[in-house]
Amino acid sequence: MGNELRQFKSEIFQGLAHPTRIAIVELLREGELSAGQLIAKLGIEQANASQHLAVLRARQIVVKRKAGNQVYYSIRDHALIEILDILRRYFYSQLSTAVGLLREAAREESKSRNGAQR
Amino acid sequence: MGNELRQFKSEIFQGLAHPTRIAIVELLREGELSAGQLIAKLGIEQANASQHLAVLRARQIVVKRKAGNQVYYSIRDHALIEILDILRRYFYSQLSTAVGLLREAAREESKSRNGAQR
DNA sequence: ACAGTATATTCGAAATCTCGAATATTGTCA
DNA sequence: TGACAATATTCGAGATTTCGAATATACTGT
Structure with a gap:
């Protein structure tokens, strides 16, 4: 019992188990930001940021909204x-x-x- | 600012980023258990359980108390x-x-x- | 259609994590 | 002291994560 729940929890924790991803979530605390804005604030490689965003997306920690050329991210919950x-x-x-x-x-x-x- | 805090948070998340370790913490919810009791309830190899306990100890998620031959674990906070x-x-x-x-x-x-x- | 911008994906190397087997350590009891 | 029980550590193999470089995709404006 609760095995699935346990799996779920550990996946959320994995999703947050990196300082950069914590930083992203904290930056999104006040509201949505575009990928570009996040990259600028994080001061890391574009590819790297995008990879971390992919991890957060995969775990459903974060949600994206496309607006023209840009992608805005926000915390899902x-x-x-x-x-x-x-x-x-x-x-x-x-x-x-x-x-x-x-x-x-x-x-x-x-x-x-x-x-x-x- | 808060860089150290971010590091701390991600270490806690790493500490919990495995279903077995979640299970351990959940088992300890009601109070302390010995390593042996944990192993029995988890149904995994002794070495493996001990390794996971070491991870939880290293992150200070869990605390141990020795009583004779046994080691009792409990949640630190x-x-x-x-x-x-x-x-x-x-x-x-x-x-x-x-x-x-x-x-x-x-x-x-x-x-x-x-x-x-x- | 083309050039430019924003973002995502793929690739390969290095680092880290996870497991069971084997072994070490520590405490108990005779 | 010696045998035994409980727990921890070490080792090596395989899986996973992380990174930057390169490349791909998607959208905009001309």
């Missing part, structure tokens, strides 16, 4: 934005945890520096 | 569960959209079947 937001919060909470861990490590270190060194 | 839930809802909404599209296609087809065929 707000759920994905929500997910990125959750991860942003998660990142910062992990960060503060990491800071805590570093402080603790520093405390340990000074303790051993002051105590019996070997 | 509830945020990830939230994400899986969002994707579950998303999956079903896409599914109903797909059904809608199929219906529409069927309607189109019968229309052209009844109308002037060429």
Whole structure:
């Protein structure tokens, strides 16, 4: 049960498993952009951008609209934005945890520096 | 700006970009399980499960606790569960959209079947 | 029809991921 | 200590991903 659902989820994750594709989704957050605009903002090769867009399209993460010569991309579903937001919060909470861990490590270190060194 | 954050996000997605790892996270939803229990429920090779657990550990998605001979795993942060839930809802909404599209296609087809065929 | 612009696809090489087999590590119990 | 159980790591082969270069496709304006 839920095997198909699991497959679906992992495909979405694969679709987002590259910094460039995350960047694309984030750029599309405010609304649609043409492929050309995306390429300009990303500062990468045209072919490469197009390949990443193809991945996002294949996973239905993104949707395209043709207007004359150009192709406008937009996010298919707000759920994905929500997910990125959750991860942003998660990142910062992990960060503060990491800071805590570093402080603790520093405390340990000074303790051993002051105590019996070997 | 946010480059590091983007890297972080894509690493989390990479961490979850495999059905087996999704299954592991889902199994851990209710609470911790030992590696052995996970392997039994997953029904895969011990080495393979251990490798997937290593991936989840490396990305800090999962946390381990040793108890004697065994190692108990649990989810490090509830945020990830939230994400899986969002994707579950998303999956079903896409599914109903797909059904809608199929219906529409069927309607189109019968229309052209009844109308002037060429 | 032709030149030009925007975007997509194909190709091949390098990098990364995934798997099972084999082996290593760690802890328990006698 | 030695045998055993639980888990992790290493290795090599095959699959997949990623990249830029080259090429193809589609649309526009003349």
